Amino acid sequence: MLQIEELKVEIGGKEILQNVNMEIPKGETHILFGPNGSGKTSLMMTIMGFSGYNVTHGKITFKGEDITYMPIHERAQLGIGVSFQRPPTINGLKTKNIVEICGMNRSVDVNELAKQLDFSDFLDRDVNHNFSGGEIKRSELLQLMAQEPDLLLLDEPESGVDLESIVLIGDTINSLLHKGIKFPRRGLSHIAARTKSALVITHTGHILDYITADKGQVLYEGIVRCSRNAREILKWIREYGYEECVLCSN
Amino acid sequence: MFELDNKPGDVNLEDYETDAENHNYAEELSEIEAADAEQFLNVGVDIQEIRRSGTFIQKDSSVVHCKTCQDGIEMMGISQAMEQHGWLENYIWKNVSPDADKFTSRTKEKPHEGYFIRSLPGMKASHPVQSCLYIAKNKFSQHVHNVVIAEEGSELHIITGCATAPHLDSGLHVGVSEFYVKKGAKLMFTMIHDWGENVNVRPRTVTRVEEGGVIVSNYISLRPVGSLQMYPTTYLEGEGAVARFNSVLVAGKGSHLDVGSKIVLGAPGTRAEIISRGITSGGTIIARGNLIGKVAGIKAHLECKGLILNDGLMRAIPELSGYVPGVEMSHEAAVGKIDQREIEYLMARGLDEDEAVSTIVRGFLNVDIEGLPANLKEKLDKAISESQKDMM
Numbered sequence: 082m083l084q085i086e087e088l089k090v091e092i093g094g095k096e097i098l099q100n101v102n103m104e105i106p107k108g109e110t111h112i113l114f115g116p117n118g119s120g121k122t123s124l125m126m127t128i129m130g131f132s133g134y135n136v137t138h139g140k141i142t143f144k145g146e147d148i149t150y151m152p153i154h155e156r157a158q159l160g161i162g163v164s165f166q167r168p169p170t171i172n173g174l175k176t177k178n179i180v181e182i183c184g185m186n187r188s189v190d191v192n193e194l195a196k197q198l199d200f201s202d203f204l205d206r207d208v209n210h211n212f213s214g215g216e217i218k219r220s221e222l223l224q225l226m227a228q229e230p231d232l233l234l235l236d237e238p239e240s241g242v243d244l245e246s247i248v249l250i251g252d253t254i255n256s257l258l259h260k261g262i263k264f265p266r267r268g269l270s271h272i273a274a275r276t277k278s279a280l281v282i283t284h285t286g287h288i289l290d291y292i293t294a295d296k297g298q299v300l301y302e303g304i305v306r307c308s309r310n311a312r313e314i315l316k317w318i319r320e321y322g323y324e325e326c327v328l329c330s331n
Numbered sequence: 332m333f334e335l336d337n338k339p340g341d342v343n344l345e346d347y348e349t350d351a352e353n354h355n356y357a358e359e360l361s362e363i364e365a366a367d368a369e370q371f372l373n374v375g376v377d378i379q380e381i382r383r384s385g386t387f388i389q390k391d392s393s394v395v396h397c398k399t400c401q402d403g404i405e406m407m408g409i410s411q412a413m414e415q416h417g418w419l420e421n422y423i424w425k426n427v428s429p430d431a432d433k434f435t436s437r438t439k440e441k442p443h444e445g446y447f448i449r450s451l452p453g454m455k456a457s458h459p460v461q462s463c464l465y466i467a468k469n470k471f472s473q474h475v476h477n478v479v480i481a482e483e484g485s486e487l488h489i490i491t492g493c494a495t496a497p498h499l500d501s502g503l504h505v506g507v508s509e510f511y512v513k514k515g516a517k518l519m520f521t522m523i524h525d526w527g528e529n530v531n532v533r534p535r536t537v538t539r540v541e542e543g544g545v546i547v548s549n550y551i552s553l554r555p556v557g558s559l560q561m562y563p564t565t566y567l568e569g570e571g572a573v574a575r576f577n578s579v580l581v582a583g584k585g586s587h588l589d590v591g592s593k594i595v596l597g598a599p600g601t602r603a604e605i606i607s608r609g610i611t612s613g614g615t616i617i618a619r620g621n622l623i624g625k626v627a628g629i630k631a632h633l634e635c636k637g638l639i640l641n642d643g644l645m646r647a648i649p650e651l652s653g654y655v656p657g658v659e660m661s662h663e664a665a666v667g668k669i670d671q672r673e674i675e676y677l678m679a680r681g682l683d684e685d686e687a688v689s690t691i692v693r694g695f696l697n698v699d700i701e702g703l704p705a706n707l708k709e710k711l712d713k714a715i716s717e718s719q720k721d722m723m
Contacts, residue, residue, distance in 0.1 A: 154681055165676070173696065179680060182681065
């Protein structure tokens with residue numbers, strides 16, 4: 082689904098990502114661990130093609146297509162969806178309108194989707210205007226529900242979320258990732274292979290209690306240092322901290 | 332008394348003609364010439380007069396149509412009103428002085444009608460009344476004098492559009508407006524301008540609001556205009572009176588908009604809010620806002636936001652003056668270009684860059700205008716979309 086090869090990225094002339102190699106196969110959910118400032122969000126912004134993140138070396142391939150220099154909207158149309166940690170407020174644009182935009186010309190039942198996220202009361206509010214941390218997460222996921230991307234990039238989906246909401250957020254992410262795999266009319270025996278993938282950024286790892294991860298990776302000082310079972314990594318980070326953790330990979 | 336804080340600009344009154352031929356009166360709006368009717372539509376006039384409590388149309392110096400459909404609402408030309416109501420002399424030229432500037436003087440010397448609209452005590456109009464002041468004659472200088480009185484406990488919504496005939500080379504519009512909002516009354520005033528590129532516009536408006544009265548004023552100018560300079564002033568004189576002023580302005584190349592609002596909070600418990608949104612794309616916008624707190628216990632807020640697309644000047648001039656302790660006044664002003672983060676955020680949702688910019692601009696201009704009829708809201712949304720073609 083997503084392949085990153087020898088990726089180097091600069092911001093304002095400073096190298097932020099030094100040599101990133103990563104592969105997320107179809108249907109897999111990967112967790113990206115790393116301390117603050119390690120380059121996790123920069124990697125996500127680079128995958129999405131945001132300005133200011135200059136690729137100086139390497140290649141990003143999505144669904145077999147080289148997207149390294151593709152405009153942002155084409156990446157979105159190709160099937161990459163992002164949940165931002167701190168999205169901007171857009172004055173005058175109602176939340177229900179941006180959800181419709183995310184549908185990309187497909188008919189979307191905004192009210193029904195909002196109901197599932199307990200977000201109906203926010204549809205007539207300006208996008209992200211005075212939203213709390215948890216409300217921002219729900220707004221972002223609501224937009225992704227309308228977009229139905231094949232690859233989800235989730236930046237700290239649990240940060241600023243209260244315990245009650247984190248269950249809802251976990252359920253929604255699972256629903257987004259498993260969507261399309263069940264065919265109830267044919268019965269459970271016809272469960273198809275998972276088709277949706279995700280890269281979930283976290284530095285606390287709390288989200289692992291709510292979603293199922295296939296693999297974990299550690300980004301430290303702009304380099305992917307470790308790639309193995311996500312829960313194992315989390316356990317080591319909790320026990321030894323990032324500095325010790327990355328020593329093991331050297 | 333009306334005070335002019337701004338230089339009136341370099342309009343030379345002698346460049347214009349002050350006489351115009353009389354136009355025929357139309358009993359029904361459907362009898363109005365098609366080309367004119369189309370211009371009326373653009374500024375919010377409903378030609379079918381559906382969901383309107385009355386209509387007043389003036390072309391050059393002639394009242395060409397006037398009708399009220401609701402008891403308790405008076406609507407007529409100002410000269411007829413003066414004949415009918417001797418007491419009107421207590422209202423005319425009482426808020427605005429004829430000597431305020433050369434435009435008010437000219438209106439006094441050479442008046443060209445204008446409207447008189449009054450809601451009787453306790454009358455709550457079920458639908459807005461509409462008016463249109465229209466210039467058809469080239470180089471004509473139109474001087475109207477309007478008086479609006481919302482009597483005690485009444486509610487009145489006026490939608491007024493101002494426009495010119497297509498292909499008018501030049502013109503000048505001067506509108507002296509004196510509004511009186513009595514105790515417990517509510518006046519909503521929505522003004523939509525669609526002047527020509529070489530038309531100069533000088534409205535002169537002063538409003539007085541009594542105890543518990545409310546004035547809501549919405550001003551929308553999305554189409555090219557030569558120069559526009561206005562600074563409506565509102566005096567909140569009675570306890571608990573409220574004023575809310577919204578303006579939505581677009582200035583393309585060659586347009587000069589100097590638009591402000593001044594609100595004097597002179598009684599306890601009065602509240603005021605000024606919200607201005609301006610986009611310049613090669614033109615000039617000077618957005619002024621002036622809140623003056625004279626007594627304790629007042630609350631006022633001013634918000635002025637401007638976007639510069641391409642070139643142009645956007646100048647925000649917010650002013651707050653508190654004369655005593657216990658006033659609560661604030662302002663927020665921002666001028667800049669569209670935030671790249673907003674554009675890219677929308678692109679991450681699948682819009683290309685142009686679509687993302689258009690969506691942000693539409694949102695920016697989308698000030699929620701209280702009480703706007705749905706069909707007019709749709710027209711405005713369309714006008715905002717169309718105005719983007721000129722901006723991009």
